[in-house]
Amino acid sequence: MSLAKVTWQGVWTMAQHEARLRLRSGRWRLLLGLWFVVVTGFTLLVQQAVRRTYSTSDDRGIVVYGVLVLFVLGLALLVVPSLTGQSVNGDRERGTLATLQVTLLSAPEIALGKLLAAWGTSLVFVLLTVPAMLLTMTQGGVPLGRLAVVGLVLVLLLGVVAALALCLSALLSRTTTSGVLSYLVVFALCLGTLISFGLALQLTNERYQETFTNECPPRELLVRDGVPPEEIERILATCGSTETYDSTRSREDKVWWLLAPNPFVILADAAPQLPPLSAAEQRRREQLQQQGVYVQDLRDADPLGGIGREVRGLRSGPGDERPGGPVWPYGLAFDVLLAVGAVWLTARRLRAPSRVLPRGQRVA
Secondary structure, eight states: OOGGGOOHHHHHHHHHHHHHHHHTOTHHHHHHHHHHHHHHHHHHHHHHHHHHHSTTOSOTHHHHHHHHHHHHHHHHHHHHHHHHTTHHHHHHHHTOHHHHHTSSOOHHHHHHHHHHHHHHHHHHHHHHTHHHHHHHHTTSOOOHHHHHHHHHHHHHHHHHHHHHHHHHHHHOSOHHHHHHHHHHHHHIIIIIHHHHHHHHHHTTOEEEEEEEEOOOOOHHHHHHTTOOHHHHHHHHHHTTOEEEEEEEEOOGGGTGGGTTTOHHHHHHHHSOOOOOOOHHHHHHHHHHHHTTOOOOOOGGGOHHHHHHHHHHHTTOOTTOOSOOOOSHHHHHHHHHHHHHHHHHHHHHHTOSSOSOOOTTOOOO
């Protein structure tokens, strides 16, 4: 894809054309309204459930926000493939693709314009979740910085899925096939990475020797427990010895990278760590505890933080006491490169005239 053939005006013109076609369909208004109702209703249900479970906590927003973000990502992964999964081959079936190809728009501009329109449409869905996310901040514990970073990563992930679905619509002639394969790609990124990690983990099993040292209990404790004197002497004579056992362990540090491209892993691991309690908050909790009111700390129940700690722990090898490093930069970089390659392939498939066409596919 040559950058010399790409202009912002051409990309924007194509994106506007695609957006107008989408807005003419009344089903998008219905879909947006349904999205808002589902997300808002889910947020209220989770909020009530958390309030009942952690009635004495003042940072319930941590749990509500984490559950909401993961739910929104899962719901968006069901919607975004439909935005571009039939974008190119759908135009070909309707006979309108050739009209675009004979205009002054280049193939890269058509590809990027279609991607921008679909990506922009997905951002509308994200914007409709902002009121629900702001509502979680009123429950306490969610800093604005976490909201911004997680939102940015969410937007990038939706762009990646849109680019992959667009590429499939350009490579395949049937809209039904490209639509189904778009969802299979989402399945591969979400569940396929988990399955691959589980299977690969079994191949990393290794045998090792573990040395165990018997500790010597104090003589006074044995006497106080009523142990007979001869038994005491036998225990003290045999304790302190070392024993070696053969055992088997799995090496998660060798296959952790299989989980890196997972969108849920990327989103959770990229979430900034929660700030520690301020001095004022700590004093307030101490005062309430003195009054007999126990305030529950929900930082350990953070869904995003919990997933992030688990995947980072996979990078720690045997005997490594330090926690593993972040995983999300590797996964996000892989997904973005995958999206860039998908856009490149889409542009190549949109070049006109085409030298070779798939069997049974017409030029238009």
